Amino acid sequence: MADEKKISVGIVSLGCPKTLVDSEVILGKVQGARYSITQDIEKSDVVLLNTCGFIRDAKEESIDALLKLLELKKEKKLLGVVVVGCLVQRYAEELQKEFPEVDAFIGSGDYMRIAEVLKKVTNGQKFVSVHKAGYLAEADEARIALTPKHFRYLKISEGCDHVCSFCVIPKLRGRYRSRHIADLVREAKQLVDEGAKELVVIGQDITRFGWDYAGKSLLPQLLEALGAVRDLKWIRLLYTYPSTLTDEMIRAIVASKKICRYIDLPLQHISDKILRAMRRGNTKKQITELIQKLRAMIPEVVIRTSFIVGFPGETDEDFEELLAFMCEMKFERLGIFRYSQEEGSLAAELPDQIPEKIKEERYHRAMQLQQEIAREVNRRYLGKELRVLVEMQDEKEPGLWTGRSFMDAPEVDGSVLIRTQKEITAGKFYTVKITDTQDYDLVGQI
Secondary structure, three states: OOOOOOEEEEEEEOOOHHHHHHHHHHHHHHOOOOEEEOOOHHHOOEEEEEEOOOOHHHHHHHHHHHHHHHHHHHOOOOOEEEEEEHHHHHHHHHHHHHOOOOOEEEOOOOHHHHHHHHHHHHOOOOEEEOOOOOOOOOOOOOOOOOOOOOEEEEEOEEOOOOOOOOOOHHHHHOOOEEOOHHHHHHHHHHHHHOOOOEEEEEOOOHHHOOHHHHOOOOHHHHHHHHHOOOOOOEEEEOOOOHHHOOHHHHHHHHHOOOEEEEEEOOOEOOOHHHHHHHOOOOOHHHHHHHHHHHHHHOOOOEEEEEEEEOOOOOOHHHHHHHHHHHHHHOOOEEEEEEOOOOOOOHHHHOOOOOOHHHHHHHHHHHHHHHHHHHHHHHHOOOOOEEEEEEEEEOOOOOOEEEEEOOOOOOOOOOOEEEEOOOOOOOOOEEEEEEEEEOOOOEEEEO
């Protein structure tokens, strides 16, 4: 047995940071005496594909990735292909019929079985396991980093209890469940010990943290506890829900020297008619007052939001109202999504579905407007000094580095481009003076 060759396992992780954390946990359950983890997919014996099934584009990306892996298997470059995650949770039967070459299908709640699955697959057996949705790991479960170690995601909850009419997340991930503060602090310390300078707090809705077992939000208490973690420099909050972001939470952000003045606040629309149809639980007036409050209570706050265009029944007037609101509020960070008609969602059955051509036109108009706003926002920082977490050196131009300021979440926002001949190190903070601006990026010098 001592000379038995290890089976190499690779992973392709698609979708959001929550899925990425799942992939890290899955790899943590794979490593051991029998298996080795490789980053080179074509040198793997077995590849795990962690899928996203949220909207049409994500589903298509998952299927495209699966087809490429099955082609490698057909060429006998892979021993096995295991498909896991949200797409399986949503379409397990259809996938089994469509892709009989796949060796195993594992739903979003069954990741604890991954070692058992790999053993069966490497012995030539097929396997399917789709039960309760949404696996939520704890601190004592190993994670293998799939990000640079200077920033890590801290997943504080799983699932969702909101009833947004366009969304199928509760079916993919289950009801809302929170971890406990002590467990999260333990994991935060572990991640910092491994090199993390920044922890990005994630969940489908972090403002509801604790509601499932405490009957109230425990987010302020969690933020205070995380703020006490030694050697942690930045805490970044993603996915705060506008109807449940309270004054107490805002004060907790203000009170902390470690929490980035960055609020991720998905609004989805601003027309009261569309907000009601979306079942968002708030109005234009409430949203406007919340944004004004955030900017008044948190100096220099950067607000990231997202909007959906082409929702059923969205008229030209509704869309123009959205554009006017974008002009008025000048969000520092903003993403636009085309509405995706998802079977099983309430909105999929609504009348007045919008043609794809109109969705596309509205998407490009909104993105062009936001590009102009982002350019204007960036000009505010010309000549200013920012604390920047340096991420990587350009492979072709050694004097060019990329980093992020407090305004930039990893993998979704812009960057600070740094030109320097000095010796600097990825994963460390430097003060950068901004000397130029681009549409979405800043340019500066150490």
